[in-house]
Amino acid sequence: MGKEEPMKILNLYFSATGNTEKVANRITMTAQKLGHEIDTVKIVGDREIDLLGYDFVFIGSGVYRWLPGQGMQEFITGRLTHYAAIQEIKLAAPRRHPKKVVVYCTYGGAHTGVNEAVPAVKYLGQLFDHLGFEIVGEWYFIGAYPDEGRFKDFSSLGRLGNIQGRPHEADLQEVAERVSGVLRL
Numbered sequence: 001m002g003k004e005e006p007m008k009i010l011n012l013y014f015s016a017t018g019n020t021e022k023v024a025n026r027i028t029m030t031a032q033k034l035g036h037e038i039d040t041v042k043i044v045g046d047r048e049i050d051l052l053g054y055d056f057v058f059i060g061s062g063v064y065r066w067l068p069g070q071g072m073q074e075f076i077t078g079r080l081t082h083y084a085a086i087q088e089i090k091l092a093a094p095r096r097h098p099k100k101v102v103v104y105c106t107y108g109g110a111h112t113g114v115n116e117a118v119p120a121v122k123y124l125g126q127l128f129d130h131l132g133f134e135i136v137g138e139w140y141f142i143g144a145y146p147d148e149g150r151f152k153d154f155s156s157l158g159r160l161g162n163i164q165g166r167p168h169e170a171d172l173q174e175v176a177e178r179v180s181g182v183l184r185l
């Protein structure tokens with residue numbers, strides 16, 4: 001797909017405390033600036049969305065016990081069940097050129113750093129890999145924990161050091177750069 005050609009893009013995200021929403025909003029803003037049409041949907045559970053009706057999908061979530069948030073897991077299970085039932089999930093998962101997906105998370109990594117976010121990103125990617133989308137990015141952005149209650153020290157004493165206030169503006173600028181890069185593919 002040429003870089004001048006506008007694409008139909010879908011931007012799906014789950015966000016419980018607002019961190020992933022900041023990233024998702026920057027993705028939308030960047031894609032629109034580049035002249036693409038983008039539908040942005042906050043996922044809270046199962047929902048009938050025509051994933052195959054898009055050229056390019058962004059899908060992201062906060063990490064909760066190493067996996068995407070529950071609402072996102074429900075959405076993925078629902079879509080997997082639907083596409084399997086109508087035989088769109090095929091053995092050997094043939095590619096559907098030129099459909100592409102970027103999978104990302106925001107995570108705090110207080111115990112084991114990025115390792116505890118890897119399962120979430122792999123989980124998110126598999127629905128699209130099964131459907132034949134090419135995974136063109138697996139992005140990890142740091143997202144601070146809530147700064148009260150049992151998470152009080154998690155954003156300052158964890159494996160990643162001080163992550164208070166993340167994602168901050170520099171993180172979001174990185175999001176915009178990466179989006180510009182992949183939409184040129």
Ligand SMILES: Cc1cc2nc3c(=O)[nH]c(=O)nc-3n(C[C@H](O)[C@H](O)[C@H](O)COP(=O)(O)O)c2cc1C
Binds near residue numbers: 107113
């Ligand atoms: C209940 C809870 C559990 C979390 N579990 C993890 C975890 O297992 N691994 C991790 O890296 N971050 C974990 N985090 C940090 C979140 O992934 C991080 O704050 C993320 O940016 C939240 O995104 P959201 O606000 O878009 O949902 C947890 C946060 C909360 C509140």
